[in-house]
Amino acid sequence: MEPFTLDEVSVAVYRLYIMRPEIDSGHISVALGLPEERTREAERKLRLAQLLQPTPAGGWVAVSPETAADTLLAEAEQSVLEHRSRIAAVRVGLGAWSGSYREARSMRSVKDRIEVVRGVEAIRAVIDDLARTCTDSVDAMVPGGGQTDRAIGAATPLDLATLERGVALRTLFQHAARNHRATTAYAEVIRAAGAEVRSASLLPSRMLVYDAATAVLPLDPDHTAAGAVVVRDPAVIRLLTHLFDSHWERAIAFAAAERHEGGEPSDLELAVLRLMAAGKKDEVIARQTGLSARSTSRLIGGLMERLGADNRFQAGVRATVKGWLP
Template identity: 55%
Template structure:
């Protein structure tokens, strides 16, 4: 029904006079109120529309209490609300009747030896939602690249806070470049405040999500997101993926840690650059693998060569190894 707006002073005054002077003609009410008869008639029509005035048997209007008017006016709306609540309850009951079917099917899908390919964006979202809802102890995530899209951040932040509120331990590992991505940095601060642990590292092999150390989700093709995802529950494969996450997590830096640009030891980012430099990688390859811009890599390489007193990239690698920086 249409929402009733504020009752203005004119309407309220006419209502008051009609309660005390029910049988008086409009002209007399107008004199008492200091209004024109037309203003009084307009107010009476508004009051009648609200059920506060009803036609009297002998002519004119009879004032009705606000409680009675409300009961009459809202009876239809209350009936509609009751019918909607009944329909909602019936629909909920019909859906809940399938809970047993769902749990049975889910147990079959959760076969400990399974590796399943999930295709189609709707199917992928359904699986991810199911994993998030049933995650009870831990959530570990690898996020390669320079940062998250803002749309993904808006969705993830709310779900992550709900997950953390259930007491789930959450660890997320970004690449170092994410530190320079302001939306991702804000997201990291937000969920860190809610209890998550956030780190960054140099090289990450692939996007990955592990829930409760019981299931993992990987892209079917890291270069083609439309290819779907792989849902892994096989104990042997899952154990390897958990160890892979721990390997990269142990090498990561807390997102809030300040990276020192000078000093006798290289930062973790500089060490990653040195390792790739020593392997003979060019700056553009290093930039791609570390999720940095080629310009940033060139600056880091120049800074390292200056610190090492090296005249070539090969010499920089040798001196870094002699200093123990590559171990």
């Protein structure tokens, strides 16, 4: 479609056709006192712009700009209309599945209070659905040390979208995660977007609780990719919510540094002492605290040196005498 330029000659020719509908094209130049080639060029532009349209008698008549626009854009508007119709048809077609989706989801929520989901992709699909449909709150308990780049990459957009909708997000890491650069960066991103982020020395299990109504737990805490349990039983949800809240209340802000004055052990050191007193081996302590094997050995060695203990039993006795352990 060629753009129309409103030059003075074209305007003059257009006005003359409006004022003198009976005028013959051959008399335009004489009437305006202009060279014939200039008025012919003006007429050509007016015809391209549909401001001059043919008459049944073989002449030309000036029409309003609105009529010209209708003529010029009729084909384009028809194309747009067809395109919108196709879009509407797709929406209607997909919308027909909404009832089935809502009904099936409702039946799943009511009948299957405990649902087992196997495989990484299936687990992610469930988490994605719950994250996108929750309305009030999400509580996340994340044991272990630093999270993998893949886990952070999957969680970040979901968390930000959830926070954008005004959903309250609480995330609870272990202290060991504060030494992992990518995890601390992720924590800062979601905290800046409105999430609350804290850390604790020990966490019992990975856990996600949506709207205090649906929880996702790993089938095997040591192999979270193997499968998950989706829980909707109200009694179990109340227990899990209480468990999360009890750990949350004892946790500290993720960015905060632990303070231990006068030789008192830190929260993490107390947790390690309790595990030592329970007879746990170094590898078990490392797994439960989220520390590396080297960090665990170094921490245990430091505690035994501070207690002046030659073995773990002696360390437990002296920690109890000092009042560090009940």
